[in-house]
Amino acid sequence: MADRRLHLVSLPGADDIHREILPNGITVLSRANFNSPSVVISGYFATGALFESDDKLGLADFVCSALMRGTVKRDMQKIFDALESVGAGFGYDSGTYTSSFSGRSLAEDLPLLLDILSETIQFPAFPTDQIERLRAQLLTGLAIRAQDTADMSDLVFNEILFEGHPYARPEDGWPHTIRSITRKDLQAFHRRTFGPRGMVIVVVGAIEPKRAVDFVQRALGDWKNPSQAERLNIPDQGPLRKMKRRVHKIAGKSQSDLVIGTIGPRRKDSDFMAALLGNSILGQFGMMGRIGEVVREKAGLAYYASSSLSAGIGPGTWSVSAGVSPSNVQKAADLIVTELKRFVQKGVTKQELSDNQNNYVGRLPLSLESNGGVAGALLNIERNELGLDYYREYAGKIRAVKRRDVQAAAAKFIDSERLAIAIAGP
Amino acid sequence: MKKDFKKTTLSNGLTVFLKEIHTAPLVSSWMWYRVGSKDETTGRTGISHWVEHMQFKGTPNFPSKVLDQAVARDGGVWNAFTFMDWTTYFETMPADKIDLGLRLEADRMANSIFDPKEVASERTVIISEREGSENEPLFRLGEAIQHAAFRVHPYHHEIIGDTADLQTITRDELYQHYKTYYVPNNAVMAAAGDFDSKSMLARIRELFEPIPAGTTPPRLARHEPVQTGELRLNVEGPGETTYLQVVYRFPAASHPDFFPLSVLDSLLAGPSNLNMFGGGISNRTSRLYRSLVDKEYAVGISGGASATIDPFLYTFTITVHPKRKPQEALAALDTEIARVQSERVTKAEITRAIKQARAIFAYGSESITNQAFWMGYSEMFASYNWFLTYLDNLSAVTPADVQRVAREYFRPQTRIVGTYVPTGNGRASNGR
Numbered sequence: 074m075a076d077r078r079l080h081l082v083s084l085p086g087a088d089d090i091h092r093e094i095l096p097n098g099i100t101v102l103s104r105a106n107f108n109s110p111s112v113v114i115s116g117y118f119a120t121g122a123l124f125e126s127d128d129k130l131g132l133a134d135f136v137c138s139a140l141m142r143g144t145v146k147r148d149m150q151k152i153f154d155a156l157e158s159v160g161a162g163f164g165y166d167s168g169t170y171t172s173s174f175s176g177r178s179l180a181e182d183l184p185l186l187l188d189i190l191s192e193t194i195q196f197p198a199f200p201t202d203q204i205e206r207l208r209a210q211l212l213t214g215l216a217i218r219a220q221d222t223a224d225m226s227d228l229v230f231n232e233i234l235f236e237g238h239p240y241a242r243p244e245d246g247w248p249h250t251i252r253s254i255t256r257k258d259l260q261a262f263h264r265r266t267f268g269p270r271g272m273v274i275v276v277v278g279a280i281e282p283k284r285a286v287d288f289v290q291r292a293l294g295d296w297k298n299p300s301q302a303e304r305l306n307i308p309d310q311g312p313l314r315k316m317k318r319r320v321h322k323i324a325g326k327s328q329s330d331l332v333i334g335t336i337g338p339r340r341k342d343s344d345f346m347a348a349l350l351g352n353s354i355l356g357q358f359g360m361m362g363r364i365g366e367v368v369r370e371k372a373g374l375a376y377y378a379s380s381s382l383s384a385g386i387g388p389g390t391w392s393v394s395a396g397v398s399p400s401n402v403q404k405a406a407d408l409i410v411t412e413l414k415r416f417v418q419k420g421v422t423k424q425e426l427s428d429n430q431n432n433y434v435g436r437l438p439l440s441l442e443s444n445g446g447v448a449g450a451l452l453n454i455e456r457n458e459l460g461l462d463y464y465r466e467y468a469g470k471i472r473a474v475k476r477r478d479v480q481a482a483a484a485k486f487i488d489s490e491r492l493a494i495a496i497a498g499p
Numbered sequence: 500m501k502k503d504f505k506k507t508t509l510s511n512g513l514t515v516f517l518k519e520i521h522t523a524p525l526v527s528s529w530m531w532y533r534v535g536s537k538d539e540t541t542g543r544t545g546i547s548h549w550v551e552h553m554q555f556k557g558t559p560n561f562p563s564k565v566l567d568q569a570v571a572r573d574g575g576v577w578n579a580f581t582f583m584d585w586t587t588y589f590e591t592m593p594a595d596k597i598d599l600g601l602r603l604e605a606d607r608m609a610n611s612i613f614d615p616k617e618v619a620s621e622r623t624v625i626i627s628e629r630e631g632s633e634n635e636p637l638f639r640l641g642e643a644i645q646h647a648a649f650r651v652h653p654y655h656h657e658i659i660g661d662t663a664d665l666q667t668i669t670r671d672e673l674y675q676h677y678k679t680y681y682v683p684n685n686a687v688m689a690a691a692g693d694f695d696s697k698s699m700l701a702r703i704r705e706l707f708e709p710i711p712a713g714t715t716p717p718r719l720a721r722h723e724p725v726q727t728g729e730l731r732l733n734v735e736g737p738g739e740t741t742y743l744q745v746v747y748r749f750p751a752a753s754h755p756d757f758f759p760l761s762v763l764d765s766l767l768a769g770p771s772n773l774n775m776f777g778g779g780i781s782n783r784t785s786r787l788y789r790s791l792v793d794k795e796y797a798v799g800i801s802g803g804a805s806a807t808i809d810p811f812l813y814t815f816t817i818t819v820h821p822k823r824k825p826q827e828a829l830a831a832l833d834t835e836i837a838r839v840q841s842e843r844v845t846k847a848e849i850t851r852a853i854k855q856a857r858a859i860f861a862y863g864s865e866s867i868t869n870q871a872f873w874m875g876y877s878e879m880f881a882s883y884n885w886f887l888t889y890l891d892n893l894s895a896v897t898p899a900d901v902q903r904v905a906r907e908y909f910r911p912q913t914r915i916v917g918t919y920v921p922t923g924n925g926r927a928s929n930g931r
Contacts, residue, residue: 083523108522109865111858150793153783157769158851160858162780179858209820210798216739216821222634325737325922328630359567360555366564373623376631396631428572435574435593442523443865 087461091282097269103282112278113444115175119271131246137167140193142203180279187292222497226330230495268301277444307387318494329498334392340384347478356380414489420480434468511712512684516874518691526597526692527871529589534680536658545660548581556617558610585879594693605706618670644917652723682713691871730915741819742919749813752806753881758892759900765852768802774863796828843898
């Protein structure tokens with residue numbers, strides 16, 4: 074039914090990704106897609122929560138949220154008026170190692186998007202009234218987080234798994250740290266950590282790539298910050314030495330959230346692909362893999378019960394999450410731990426591995442059909458130094474994983490006697 | 500928008516929409532049934548959603564686990580959604596694998612088993628799904644408001660149903676519901692993507708035409724009497740955050756006033772995004788953001804309505820500023836509504852709303868799944884032509900239209916004001 078030649082052509086590769094490094098250090102990647110009249114920009118820059126002190130947790134998030142609240146040239150209303158008048162959107166998001174931005178518009182409005190990026194990232198004004206308004210919004214967000222069983226189980230999970238490590242700290246801070254952050258803190262953090270070095274911008278959509286690079290050069294080519302801080306390294310984190318379990322009570326809730334897991338691979342680790350496929354078998358494939366089968370389908374204990382692998386520049390996590398009735402928490406936890414044990418001891422079947430490999434290869438065109446999907450793929454390539462032909466070679470890399478690789482990765486990262494177990498609920 | 504699609508009705512009454520899109524090697528196929536929570540009577544609430552769950556539990560040809568794994572193995576995604584007016588199932592797959600999606604959709608239109616053991620297991624899963632929703636303050640508030648808004652019309656209950664009914668609905672009731680509504684003459688199929696329409700239609704005929712037509716099921720639609728005074732209600736629950744929802748009566752999507760009201764929604768609360776895939780845009784320059792959030796009555800404001808068969812609701816959701824009382828936020832909202840009723844909006848504001856809608860449609864057009872979605876979705880509450888002429892209809896809206904609908908629909912006598920009153924207990928995890 075379909076023309077199979079389309080398949081390869083539709084995947085991004087070295088011949089249709091334009092990559093260029095501007096003289097000030099900004100890396101630009103662009104790929105054209107004229108199937109829709111829209112364009113996406115997205116990227117990251119080298120600042121984040123790693124630069125925060127314990128008593129100012131949430132500072133990077135506060136700064137990123139404040140960038141759109143006014144610049145030395147125009148106030149917040151003028152910034153958003155420019156964007157929303159043309160149906161465009163743009164915003165920032167903070168992270169631990171890097172922070173990010175993304176936006177989209179009709180292709181004709183790409184220069185406007187880049188102009189907003191350039192102005193807000195270089196020249197934020199941090200107006201006092203906006204900072205206080207934002208502070209109230211951030212504090213409300215933390216009050217909502219404190220009531221969210223999924224958010225709090227994740228937070229507690231990171232606290233016990235990464236004890237003593239920067240990842241143990243919540244990126245959005247605590248109420249007392251958000252209250253303590255001053256305008257001077259915001260300005261100083263911006264001055265010290267923002268700069269073009271380490272910044273990556275991706276442009277995907279109805280624009281010729283070289284033209285896109287010209288637009289980026291015009292918008293950000295002059296940005297310099299000689300005092301931009303050097304990147305901080307993310308320390309390693311060893312495996313847990315014993316089972317760690319913590320319950321966080323939230324009164325009045327009708328459901329508990331449960332997270333059980335361990336330290337996982339970094340994205341660049343050689344066993345990442347094996348862990349990725351193993352995780353899919355464990356708690357993703359079909360109706361949430363083996364975990365979904367045991368916890369949801371057979372026991373009927375949860376609407377959602379799945380596993381996830383989170384792998385980035387620093388140590389990752391490999392975890393199982395479920396939302397269960399408070400009276401069934403222990404039963405669900407026992408089923409999950411038993412399943413983890415079986416996964417490590419018995420490994421995966423030939424059929425399971427083959428099914429999951431087919432799934433990963435087969436779903437690639439779907440994940441890359443939108444401009445946002447392609448932009449995410451290009452950022453993945455750049456951040457993890459995967460090579461411009463990564464997605465063309467992807468099928469081979471997936472199919473190269475053997476059953477023994479999956480079992481070795483499972484055994485390396487998962488010890489069913491030494492897990493972090495976090496529960497939030499009534 | 501281009502009319503580049505083919506519409507056919509099969510001999511058994513199944514309506515089929517096909518749209519070729521050759522930009523990626525994908526096909527998205529959707530099957531829509533005219534059944535939802537509005538077709539449920541007391542004692543059976545939630546049954547349409549539960550039937551949707553059971554449709555993943557297998558047929559003799561595709562046993563339970565086989566279905567999931569077969570789709571995933573081929574690199575596809577599939578899912579289903581139940582709404583008040585409809586239930587839909589979709590598969591988006593590599594183009595050369597879509598036949599599996601067609602075969603399983605034809606099979607489960609008529610042959611689902613509804614094994615009692617699977618029914619029992621799914622009962623606790625759905626109760627768990629409801630308990631998860633009950634954790635959310637806005638679910639609890641929204642449920643109370645919906646119930647207050649519809650005493651007579653079956654839009655009065657949440658799609659997931661009431662716990663009392665989820666505990667008692669039987670396997671035979673589920674099966675009966677399935678057999679009543681899942682007939683080809685009560686369904687619309689829509690496929691978009693990398694296929695040849697002629698051969699695709701031939702394959703659909705081959706798979707679906709053997710399924711006999713059934714009695715076209717009646718829809719429940721007890722008319723809601725006119726509301727004759729503002730209703731106010733409180734819901735209490737844990738937390739520190741006060742939410743205010745102010746809800747007005749909204750016409751059916753097929754009503755001509757839907758379009759000036761969409762422009763009004765865009766001006767007041769920012770443009771609503773009707774796409775299921777593709778996302779929307781921010782609302783910082785909307786009138787209500789400026790008057791409520793910028794003036795610190797609220798920390799967040801949103802507004803929107805669903806496209807429905809019968810008149811439903813337009814909802815403003817306000818997250819009240821911690822230093823304010825909900826009545827202060829309500830007064831600020833009322834001031835803005837009064838303004839749009841007394842002063843005509845400008846033509847430029849309408850032009851801006853149209854450009855925003857055009858951009859949102861462009862974002863949605865990146866996804867083949869979203870394009871297939873629209874063909875069936877719009878047929879459920881109006882027709883595909885509603886979607887194709889949407890931007891034209893918005894363009895025809897005048898400032899006088901906007902003022903008229905603001906006066907007609909945003910009247911305090913026909914609204915419901917609901918407040919989520921937090922009872923505290925939001926301590927941080929480490930007690931700091």
